[in-house]
Structure formats: structure tokens, C-alpha cells
Amino acid sequence: MENSKKILIVEDDADISMVEEAYLESAGFETRILSEGTEVEGVIEKEHFDLILLDLMLPGKNGYEICREIRDRVDIPILMVTARTESVDKIRGLGIGADDYISKPFDPAELVARVNANLRQYERMKQKIVPTSEESPEEIRVHDLRILVNSWKVYKGDREIKFPNREFELLKFFAMNPNIVFSKEQLFEEIWGYDYVGDSATVMVHINRIRDKIEDDSKNPKILETVWGAGYRLNK
Structure with missing residues (x-):
């Protein structure tokens, strides 16, 4: 197959899952369909997937x-797929770790485009290798954080904190550009890219997730600060 990428489709509506499967496979992807939310955890432990297409409303266990x-x-x-269109559902989904969100009914061609855009962005992030030098060190220290740039690890004190690719890339960008205010639009373009299908509100959600992990009090952040009306700044 051209893409040689495997997509896990988690969808209880057989008609929708068949459409998703047909369009994704015609685009060169391999697919696996699950109809029960309770099956997901066991399957991902045994099989490798490159992307998960996750319905929000599922029997047994929901997408959240x-x-x-x-x-x-x-x-x-x-990628979360749902019939709901309220922005609060989108924010909630992104806030617990979803990378993107598409509402039913959707154009299957748009779905394939979203899948491709997310896969491309993840590949770009994995391929970013920062050379060790005085300007881009292997380790960046911020308060009680240690950010290991080349090994993609973050420690708060002696405890390692797990960061998905996009959150790590965002934290690393801030840490390598401390004390500078960046707007949501600037951050979106830097981390997600011009060709990514989404909006800059996604930045806010990812920053909140980072704060939950690195701040002593995420409601009163000292490291990753909001500069009202301007954007965000990492204080070093």
C-alpha cells in the first residue's frame, strides 16, 4: 500500500465505519474496526496503529x-468523531488528549484529508532533530523541570512526565525561546503548521494540558504564563 499506515476505527455504527473503512483503504491505508469501546485498550496493547479514529458515543465506554x-x-x-457540534465538546475532547475533532455528518474526503494532515504533522515532529550546541542544548532547565531535547523526555524533580509529541514540541519551543510572548496564532503556525486543518483555540487546550503536568498549581501558573491580550510566555 502507498501509505503503509494502519488506522484503528472505533465506531459502533456499522454504516459509518464501512464508509470510513472504504475511503481510508482507497487512500492506501490499512484499517481495523472496533465497535465496542471496551475493546480498545486490549487491542492497542497487541497491535501497532499510526492513528486512531475514535467515535465519541460508544457502548460500554465512551470516547472521552x-x-x-x-x-x-x-x-x-x-481523532475524535462525533455527532455533537458544540464547542464545549470539542474543547473537552482536545483537553483530554485528542489531536483533532470532526463532526458528523462529514465529507469522507475531508476525513481522509484530516487523517493525512495529522499523520504528516506527527512525522514532521518526529523528524525534527535538534543538534546539541550552546544555542540548542541537550538539556534545558526551567525551574524544577529538566527538558531533554534530543531524547524527548521531561522530568519534574526526579519524576518523569509523559508528553505526547505535540505537547512536547510546544513545551520545547517555549523552553528554547524563554521570556518571549507568543500569540496563539504564532504558536499554531509554528507547531501545527500552515497546512494543518484546525484553529488556534487548539493551542489554548494544549497549553492547559502542559500546565497540568508542569505547574505546582495549574490554576496559578508560574512557568507558562498567560499575557492577557497578547499570548503566552515561558518564564525562566
């Missing part, structure tokens, strides 16, 4: 629960 459970265990894009 699944995303929360697997996010730190699989470092791949998770």
Missing part, C-alpha cells in the same frame, strides 16, 4: 474515557 486512558500510552494522533 478511552482517550483519557490511552493518551499517555500511545504516542499517535487521536
Whole structure:
């Protein structure tokens, strides 16, 4: 297959899953379909997938629960698919670790485009190798954090914190550009890229997730600060 990428489709509506399967396979992807939310955890432990297409409303266990459970265990894009259109559902999904969000009914061609965009972005992030030098050190220290640039690890004190690719890339960008204010639009373009299908509100959600991991009090952040009306700044 041209893409040689494997997509896990988690969808209880057989008609929808068949459409997703048909369009993705015609685009060169390999697919696996699950109809029960309770099956996901066991399957991802045994099989490798490059992306998960996750329906929100599932029998047994919903998409929110699944995303929360697997996010730190699989470092791949998770796209939530749902009939809901309210922005609060989108923010909630992104807030627990989803990378993107598409609402039913959707154009199958748009779905394939979203899948491709997320896979391309993850590949770009994995390929970014920062050479060790005085300007881009192997280790960056920020307060009680140690960010290991080339090995993609973060420690708070002696405890390692798990970061998905996109969160790590965002934290690393801030750490390598401390004390500078960046707007949401600038961060979106830098981390997600011009060709990514999404919006800059995604930045806010990812910053909140980072704060939950690195701040002593995420409601009163000292490291990753909001500069009202301007953007965000990492204080070093």
C-alpha cells in the first residue's frame, strides 16, 4: 500500500465505519474496526496503529474515557468523531488528549484529508532533530523541570512526565525561546503548521494540558504564563 499506515476505527455504527473503512483503504491505508469501546485498550496493547479514529458515543465506554486512558500510552494522533457540534465538546475532547475533532455528518474526503494532515504533522515532529550546541542544548532547565531535547523526555524533580509529541514540541519551543510572548496564532503556525486543518483555540487546550503536568498549581501558573491580550510566555 502507498501509505503503509494502519488506522484503528472505533465506531459502533456499522454504516459509518464501512464508509470510513472504504475511503481510508482507497487512500492506501490499512484499517481495523472496533465497535465496542471496551475493546480498545486490549487491542492497542497487541497491535501497532499510526492513528486512531475514535467515535465519541460508544457502548460500554465512551470516547472521552478511552482517550483519557490511552493518551499517555500511545504516542499517535487521536481523532475524535462525533455527532455533537458544540464547542464545549470539542474543547473537552482536545483537553483530554485528542489531536483533532470532526463532526458528523462529514465529507469522507475531508476525513481522509484530516487523517493525512495529522499523520504528516506527527512525522514532521518526529523528524525534527535538534543538534546539541550552546544555542540548542541537550538539556534545558526551567525551574524544577529538566527538558531533554534530543531524547524527548521531561522530568519534574526526579519524576518523569509523559508528553505526547505535540505537547512536547510546544513545551520545547517555549523552553528554547524563554521570556518571549507568543500569540496563539504564532504558536499554531509554528507547531501545527500552515497546512494543518484546525484553529488556534487548539493551542489554548494544549497549553492547559502542559500546565497540568508542569505547574505546582495549574490554576496559578508560574512557568507558562498567560499575557492577557497578547499570548503566552515561558518564564525562566
